[in-house]
Amino acid sequence: MSSPKNANKPTLRSAEWFGSADKNGFMYRSWMKNQGIPDHEFQGKPIIGICNTWSELTPCNAHFRKIADHVKQGVLEAGGYPVEFPVFSNGESNLRPTAMFTRNLASMDVEEAIRGNPIDAVVLLVGCDKTTPALLMGAASCDIPTIVVTGGPMLNGKQEGRDIGSGTVVWRLSEEVKAGKISMHDFMAAEAGMSRSAGTCNTMGTASTMACMAESLGVSLPHNAAIPAVDSRRYVLAHLSGNRIVEMVDEDLRLSKILTREAFENAIRTNAAIGGSTNAVIHLKAIAGRIGADLALNDWTRIGRGTPTLVDLQPSGRFLMEEFYYAGGLPAVLRRLGEADRLPHKEAPTVNGRTLWENVCEAPLYNDEVIRPLDNPLVEDGGMCVLHGNLAPKGAVLKPSAATPELMTHRGRAVVFEDFDDYKARINDPDLDVDADSVLVMKHCGPRGYHGMAEVGNMGLPAKLLEQGVTDMVRLSDARMSGTAYGTVVLHVAPEAAAGGPLAAVRNGDWIELDAYAGKLHLDIEDDELQARLAEHDPTQASRQIASSGGYRQLYIEHVLQADEGCDFDFLVGCRGADVPRHSH
DSSP, X not given: OOOHHHHTOOOOTTHHHXXXXXXXXXXXXXXXXXXXXXXXXXXXXXXXXXXEOOOTTSGGGTTHHHHHHHHHHHHHHTTXXXXXXXXOOOOTTTOSSOGGGGHHHHHHHHHHXXXXXXXXXXXXXXXSTTHHHHHHHHHHHHOOOEEEEEOOBOOOEEETTEEEOTTHHHHHHHHHHHTTSSOHHHHHHHHHHXXXXXXXXXXXXXHHHHHHHHHHHTSSOTTTTTSOTTSHHHHHHHHHHHHHHHHHHHHTOOGGGTSOHHHHHHHHHHHHHHTOOTHHHHHHHHHHHHHTOOOOTTHIIIIITTOOBXXXXXXXXXXXXXHHHHHTHHHHHHHHHHHTTOOSOTTXXXXXXXXXXXXXXXXXOOOTTTBXXXXXXXXXXXXXXXXXXXXXXXXXXXXXXXXXXXXXXXXXEEEEESSHHHHHHHTTOTTOOOOTTOEEEEOSOSTTTXXXXXXXXXXXXXXXXXXXXXXXXXXXXXXXXXXXOOSSEEEEEESOGGGTOGGGGOOTTOEEEEETTTTEEEEOSOXXXXXXXXXXXXXXXXXXHHHTTOHHHHHHHHHBOOGGGTSOBTTTOSOOOOOOOOOOO
8 A cells, every 4th residue: 555655746757658558658668678677667766867968078077977877876776767868068168159159059958858758857967157057947947856966176276386276377377478477388387287187167167156056046955066076975965966856756846946036045145155256147047037036137236235255265265166165165155144144045945855044054164264254254245246327228247256446436448349359459459549547348249249148258458558567457348257257347238239238339438437336337428429329330230140140040149138137048938847748659
């Protein structure tokens, strides 16, 4: 006789494929059996999909086959049956023009793979920057039980006996070469030492940020964000995640029960505390849009501002992800926030069945230098600055923990680059009319203009100013920047120039005012003059010409939303569920 618990189990989706004795059930089971699967595996066991972004072209995720094996062991141990399947792997390091261009494509792959197959729940194997949001977006559109397993960060980079951070050291050393501070030999010597193990960037770049976002959202087990990729505890966590996902099927603990408005507010506060990437602003909005949670750009001001940055990690601080994990990882950060009444929603549920606060209230903290106390933060106010004004009617963002405090309030003359190619051609021209107080402005690098909104916003400074000892300037664009980058960089200006935004009208010599503390970004010209300039030319012409070439690129340009809306496709917003499709025969 079935127990009361068994009687309350939800109906399995997979039973619609494997649970009948008719022609269709025969076919589904028979072809699966050619892999050597015995018949009893089809008799009422939950089928757990392992959604794998393994690829040798995505080096951050190249160790995922081994992680998948440990997830499978956990699933089998808990009484489920695992099925591993590949999805598009949009790796940041190799993919051109940018992995952001294919984030939505990968999410579509995930969504349709889940919906069209006999899957009762899914484990998302993610790591490299865009794989985390892409897989969560796809899974959110289906809303089945879901758990995230991240690949983990690389070991600390090493150069000349010192720790160096992946990504961050590239930006720093390339500037030092241009300034004549180091030789090309010194620059190249750091290449092999920067990436010396499997895993994602070891700084608080976008990969580590999104891993922390997943954990603070409650969609992964505690400590998932920071365990190094090669640490055996990463495989233990994968095994335990396999155990837990089977239980989540029994509990019908679907993604919509975790990804609530409250969960996103916790994540925004967490991003400030860790000094997280500006890319999180776009990705969280896109994930929220898929699951139906109400999240707006200004929520980053309302919830995030006033939150101190506690984690002393590159690019904002000194340390790397190894030290972060050894210091206590994200649970220690969340405990500090909670004890100071800075965690907005302690009772938010998580995938392990406990609340966020129950998971972290007794979390150990081993190093006050790496995870600082609130009375000695790295930055007093690390909440993302959301800017508005006549240059950014729909908003722009700036990361205060990576900026120069003296430049957070600034007025300077614009030095304008029409696009990234123009920037590359002229930035090191000795005759470029630029000084340390100038504002570097780059156009046509937003979602449409650079189809994918590449991470080119942290423009390198002019060589002649680097030689004078200038280390930072205000930079302004409709682009993104890597989470590993730093500087006083205004990003995600919306609408972008290629969508007719006011950024298209900026000219050399215009005065631009930035007041990050007041959330102000202003072009000092009259509104009539601004409108007259915009009327002189069609800033959307270039993107229309690109779109006319067809293919996915045309689909992208015609349907991508602006940065303040998460850069998702307009037709993908919303949760479509996982109703079982009609039979194939």
